[in-house]
Amino acid sequence: MGGAAMSAGPQGRSVFSSVSTPVSRRAFVAGAAAVAVNGQTLSRIAYSEPNAPAFLHLAGCSAGNGHVHTYAVTGDRCEFLGSTNIDSFAAYASHPTLPVLYIARDCSQWEHLPRGVIETYRVERSAHPLRLLVQTPMALSATRPRSLAVSSCGQYLLVSASTGKAWNAFVLGSDGIPASVAIARKETGPVLDSQIILSPAPHAVAFSSTGLCAVGTDPSTKRMTLLHPSPDGIAILSRCYAPFGLAELCPAWTCDGRYVVAADAHTASLSLYAIRPRLGDRDRLGIHLHNTAQTKTPIKALLAHATGNGVFTSRGESKGSRLEFWRIRGHQLTVERDAWVPDNILAFEHHAGSLWLVSEDRLIRMRYQDLRAMSAVRVAQSLEGVRAIVTQSYGSNLI
Amino acid sequence: MDASVDRKDPRYEALVQGHNLRFPESAAVAPARIVICTTSAQVKQVLQDAIHDGVRPTVRSGGHCYENFTVNNPGGVLLDLSLLNAVRRDPATGECCVLPGAVLGDVYQALYKREGVTLPGGTCYSVGAGGHIAGGGFGVLSRLFGLTSDWLSAVDILTVDASGRVTERRIDKKNDADLFRACRGAGTAGFGVITAFYFQQLPLAPREVIQVDLHFPWEAMREDQFVSLLMAYGDYWATRGRDPDTWGLFAILDIGARSNGRLGMYIQFCQADGTAKDLSVLQEFLARFDKFQPASHLRGMGGGSTVKHIGQHSSVELSRMSWLAAATGDRSGSMQERAKYKSAYMKRNFVPAEAQTIYRFYSGNSITSRSSVVAIDSYGGAVNRRGLAEETAIAQRASIMKLQWQCYWSDPSMDAQHLRELDAFYTELYSGKHVDADHQGTPWGDAYEGCYMNYPDADMLRYTYWPELYYGQSGLYPFLQRVKQTYDPNNVFHHAMSVRPL
Numbered sequence: 046m047g048g049a050a051m052s053a054g055p056q057g058r059s060v061f062s063s064v065s066t067p068v069s070r071r072a073f074v075a076g077a078a079a080v081a082v083n084g085q086t087l088s089r090i091a092y093s094e095p096n097a098p099a100f101l102h103l104a105g106c107s108a109g110n111g112h113v114h115t116y117a118v119t120g121d122r123c124e125f126l127g128s129t130n131i132d133s134f135a136a137y138a139s140h141p142t143l144p145v146l147y148i149a150r151d152c153s154q155w156e157h158l159p160r161g162v163i164e165t166y167r168v169e170r171s172a173h174p175l176r177l178l179v180q181t182p183m184a185l186s187a188t189r190p191r192s193l194a195v196s197s198c199g200q201y202l203l204v205s206a207s208t209g210k211a212w213n214a215f216v217l218g219s220d221g222i223p224a225s226v227a228i229a230r231k232e233t234g235p236v237l238d239s240q241i242i243l244s245p246a247p248h249a250v251a252f253s254s255t256g257l258c259a260v261g262t263d264p265s266t267k268r269m270t271l272l273h274p275s276p277d278g279i280a281i282l283s284r285c286y287a288p289f290g291l292a293e294l295c296p297a298w299t300c301d302g303r304y305v306v307a308a309d310a311h312t313a314s315l316s317l318y319a320i321r322p323r324l325g326d327r328d329r330l331g332i333h334l335h336n337t338a339q340t341k342t343p344i345k346a347l348l349a350h351a352t353g354n355g356v357f358t359s360r361g362e363s364k365g366s367r368l369e370f371w372r373i374r375g376h377q378l379t380v381e382r383d384a385w386v387p388d389n390i391l392a393f394e395h396h397a398g399s400l401w402l403v404s405e406d407r408l409i410r411m412r413y414q415d416l417r418a419m420s421a422v423r424v425a426q427s428l429e430g431v432r433a434i435v436t437q438s439y440g441s442n443l444i
Numbered sequence: 445m446d447a448s449v450d451r452k453d454p455r456y457e458a459l460v461q462g463h464n465l466r467f468p469e470s471a472a473v474a475p476a477r478i479v480i481c482t483t484s485a486q487v488k489q490v491l492q493d494a495i496h497d498g499v500r501p502t503v504r505s506g507g508h509c510y511e512n513f514t515v516n517n518p519g520g521v522l523l524d525l526s527l528l529n530a531v532r533r534d535p536a537t538g539e540c541c542v543l544p545g546a547v548l549g550d551v552y553q554a555l556y557k558r559e560g561v562t563l564p565g566g567t568c569y570s571v572g573a574g575g576h577i578a579g580g581g582f583g584v585l586s587r588l589f590g591l592t593s594d595w596l597s598a599v600d601i602l603t604v605d606a607s608g609r610v611t612e613r614r615i616d617k618k619n620d621a622d623l624f625r626a627c628r629g630a631g632t633a634g635f636g637v638i639t640a641f642y643f644q645q646l647p648l649a650p651r652e653v654i655q656v657d658l659h660f661p662w663e664a665m666r667e668d669q670f671v672s673l674l675m676a677y678g679d680y681w682a683t684r685g686r687d688p689d690t691w692g693l694f695a696i697l698d699i700g701a702r703s704n705g706r707l708g709m710y711i712q713f714c715q716a717d718g719t720a721k722d723l724s725v726l727q728e729f730l731a732r733f734d735k736f737q738p739a740s741h742l743r744g745m746g747g748g749s750t751v752k753h754i755g756q757h758s759s760v761e762l763s764r765m766s767w768l769a770a771a772t773g774d775r776s777g778s779m780q781e782r783a784k785y786k787s788a789y790m791k792r793n794f795v796p797a798e799a800q801t802i803y804r805f806y807s808g809n810s811i812t813s814r815s816s817v818v819a820i821d822s823y824g825g826a827v828n829r830r831g832l833a834e835e836t837a838i839a840q841r842a843s844i845m846k847l848q849w850q851c852y853w854s855d856p857s858m859d860a861q862h863l864r865e866l867d868a869f870y871t872e873l874y875s876g877k878h879v880d881a882d883h884q885g886t887p888w889g890d891a892y893e894g895c896y897m898n899y900p901d902a903d904m905l906r907y908t909y910w911p912e913l914y915y916g917q918s919g920l921y922p923f924l925q926r927v928k929q930t931y932d933p934n935n936v937f938h939h940a941m942s943v944r945p946l
Contacts, residue, residue: 113494157905158940184500186516186938210934212497226472226518230498233608233934242606244933277476278519 255302462507506572544574578631634942680791840917855927
């Protein structure tokens, strides 16, 4: 296995850089060095420019204690900044343009009332990289937040409350601070033909990159819901039943806002949902299941392509993971390219030409265009319990 | 057509506030709309629309909620039932029906003038029937007749099923019996919207009552005298006050700041037959306080006559008047102020430590002591009849006194100080050897039965056992949670102290 060179960076902080590795069973991931990442369920990572500076946050819980490790990454260089304790980490989202991180805490009660709480942090390049700006309670009875999403314009923060059976939206100020009072939408369950009443449990939310629409998933009632927040409330534009269920993964919007791809729960498959004006009401968007593509094994991670009309997926295969890029052509999902890595990939994110993948023990950087490995970054801190990753770019004018 | 009042409507500012001006805490947390409903069909439609729109509905009758349960509803819809206020009787069945928007004073008038009956409800004329009856309904005649909710025979209620459909229900001991039991004392705790109360039987209103207003010389009273007064009062209810022939006697010992000279006792008496011919029970009670040299004050309401009670140390004037004049003559209690309330039930007399704590607080010079009172109501009697705890959702059936703290002020900048000082006083009162070691700061132990949910106090939420404080320790709260799961599975109806879903 190849090793990593270590040098002392500014202020004595450890800075690691990658080196090439000899061919081995991991030769596919050329240049990758083993990294002690004991992650569990990890989610998205994001970078903005190939070598532009970015923050990398690894978040999770261990023995009931939540934590976020923050790094400053520039190209292949990864500098550990510091760790922040986050009690009961549940979900996160980063502001699209500001160095602000939102974290939802997995609570059913906050300050003696049944409600979740969102914490807003300023991200700084310092030994204490996450500075708590404000704690914002969710609506009364909106408990156990599961997912956060920020609109691409930075105007709204959307939250799902699973046991609270509600969506909450917060208007964001120009500084990224959420309004102190949530806008709430309470869900009730549908009645199915078999007269089984399903109890709502809002789970994942994702905003379109082209507007203020968001899609929310509810694996309990098998509903995909198109939401539109405004200061007057959260409107439901349309709903769609997911016949194959909904996996507990965040769905992915295509960059043109015309499709949403979601992993199914009951079968190894991906479902493609079209977003288009509703029949008889052209001013209102609807969501419709278009078709479903079978995969050989269940999808474990899902990510929209930044510019192309498709999604990346990761699924388990032969004691490793199969990475696939699915292109949408003629309203169908088709695998355009794929690669296999000898790792259990738990999450990935893209950054202008790079795809970063996190496995249980490695952090790998790959080329976007052809899914070929580029390098890996060694992380020195113990990442036991890590289950979420978020990154956000920063420039000198933001810090 | 119901009236829908949104933020742009000139009526909004007047209608959004109830009697406690602390709420809504800000414009941001106020409801987006207030809908004035005048029929139960309108209530159903408005509720269904709210469910469809995914907004939270809250409900208000008279607007006397002590906490923020109705108007802290950001973006939601407030159903105002104040005009759903009829009081009627079915001539075929004899069943009386009171709608939730009727205020108590009007209810007493209507029931008495038409039927000669009454509800044993509260003293405040403008309190709405909706919250009052659903949460128990305690008042001057409760020792004689029990709580108002004890007399309920049926309730009309709108619930929301799992699919979000509003269902109208007429519930009683045979139909949705568990929900009916929940509505007899915990009806405001988050099950649905009550649109009518039914009473197959109601007690005959007394023909006449004796009223007494005593004032004690607070300014000159030493601590030991104060303690003696308090304990004389509590001792009566713990001993003689348990006898059925005293159940027509009701008193409120009202303690305020010494600097305001506020130390008094309001008393109302009648016999079980509704007359006040034999005053021996009353005179026996008054004799206990003679040594404290009270002065009396005639309220001057509704005509009647006066009677003198002459003791060894003092002479007191008693007013004899019709019960109707006593029940409806005082129309105060409608003012809007900033307020905070607390409560406690007591199963036995005060211990000296409690009396001393109360003395020190109200002898002190804090602004909160000058702005507050603690009213110590007599309790027990018919309220404590066997079996009522199992039939209703009021667990407190062994108490002899019920305490209510009330603090009033007008300056919003004083909110934090008054809340802090009142809470500190209450916590100190219930700290010490007289309170269970694991429940310091709360009325928990052999001497207490917790708190009254119709005097809700959000400060109690900081104790994980707050449900047991309000609903007792005999399984009532888990029962209410099961009812909640059945009839409000989506937790549509909720507030800061509603029953938590399972």
